[in-house]
Amino acid sequence: MSSFEYNGNPSRVIFGSGSIQKLPAELARQKLSSPIIVSTPEQTSHAELVRDILSKAKDGPVAAAGIYSKAAMHTPAHVTEDAVAFSKKSGADSVVSIGGGSTTGLGKAISFLSGIPHVVIPTTYAGSEVTPVLGETKDGKKTTKSDPKILPGTVIYDVDLTMSLPPGLSATSGVNAIAHAVETLYSRTTSPITNLFAIEGISALANSLPIITSTDASDVPARTAAQYGAWLCGVCLGTVGMALHHKLCHALGGSFNMPHAETHTVVLPHALAYNVAAMPDDLKARLAGALPGSDGDPVKGLNVLLTRLGVKRGLKEFGLREEDVDRAAEIATSNPYWNPRPVEREKIRELIRRAWAGEEARADL
Incomplete structure (x- = not known):
């Protein structure tokens, strides 16, 4: 066998049907209480679902700081700047992104630039939720950066959220x-x-x-x-x-x-x-x-x-x-x-x- 190096990425994964209901406990475990919820305009209903789950939580005082539903494909820089400003203004201590790669990418950018923890709830098969890679688009060019700080801390895989994926x-x-x-x-x-x-x-x-x-x-x-x-x-x-x-x-x-x-x-x-x-x-x-x-x-x-x-x-x-x-x-x-x-x-x-x-x-x- 040839020599090799392997660096495992230390993210926490919660997998299984209905696991979105474990979000409040996961935030409480990390002593977080005021997340911003991120989605695309098309998935605002998913963001509202997360907000409702948090509002009914029995695992501690957890309430959404706000919903930001402007995530867009290829993570445009101007959207990221607007989202970071929204996050800071709302006083968020964490970010919860729910959706596909566009939403995950924006959640990563907010977390990386603001220094707040990131929990991802994927609804597609994008996979970017378990990578320390961020792709961003500015002036018509897409570039990527890799940094351990980009990696979301927790991923919640709930198969129920993929059932309506066309x-x-x-x-x-x-x-x-x-x-x-x-x-x-x-x-x-x-x-x-x-x-x-x-x-x-x-x-x-x-x-x-x-x-x-x-x-x-x-x-x-x-x-x-x-x-x-x-x-x-x-x-x-x-x-x-x-x-x-x-x-x-x-x-x-x-x-x-x-x-x-x-x-x-x-x-x-x-x-x-x-x-x-x-x-x-x-x-x-x-x-x-x-x-x-x-x-x-x-x-x-x-x-x-x-x-x-x-x-x-x-x-x-x-x-x-x-x-x-x-x-x-x-x-x-x-x-x-x-x-x-x-x-x-x-x-x-x-x-x-x-x-x-x-x-x-x-x-x-």
Whole structure:
């Protein structure tokens, strides 16, 4: 076995149906009594649910300092500045974010800049709730920072909150989570421990998402398995360095305002196809084994999975123009993240063109 380093992220996880009801006790355990509740405009009802749970708490004097429901995709800097000001004005001693990656990202930013504890209640399969990574967008460019202080202290996984997640969004959110784990397998800073998490997480999602999207969206075991898989995949992203896939998605999301989960879903098989030859054979085989229908080829396995999920495969379907491909390639190849295979501009341009056109991924670049 090769030498490696592994740094576990010390977050507390509360997992299970109905676990949102444990929020007041968790805040009381940390001697917190006045959280700001963060959501997107579309999930204000979830924020109000949290507020109501706190108002009925028997675990100590806990009451919401206020609700901030302006979280937005890619964590725009101006929204963060407004949210931090709101938090300080309300006298909040903590932040509770409920929702997907957009809400979690804003909660992270508030916590990091204000120095107050952060409790996350995910309602999608984003996975960012267990990472010390924060992506922010300013002046049309998305950048990331990593710091242990960004990592939320507690995550409450309540499968009941995912039951109303539409099948289409479940699919793209779940594939977004899979992307975290796939990139882990060829990361420069991966380890045998992280690889275990990655393969287990990918398998859980690849087997549960088709049930959720085409058989029974209210299947509790499938929803639970998907949430479990998303957690493991998120842990992977939080312990390794990002590579080509995330660089491409950050370029597309930050500069062209492409939808987050959908972009990850479209790009993932193409990024893997670019890097698959650089993966160790044993990890390539284990990844293929986690993807039903792969026949030993992980790129085929991802193509099969996306076909079964019925997701859109072309970036053009989300507003990227063909004339944007050149600029996207330029952004993605300038100051590139470390990657196991050299990042060549013309090949990356062709990769993006294929993703734009909605072609199936193939490992011939």
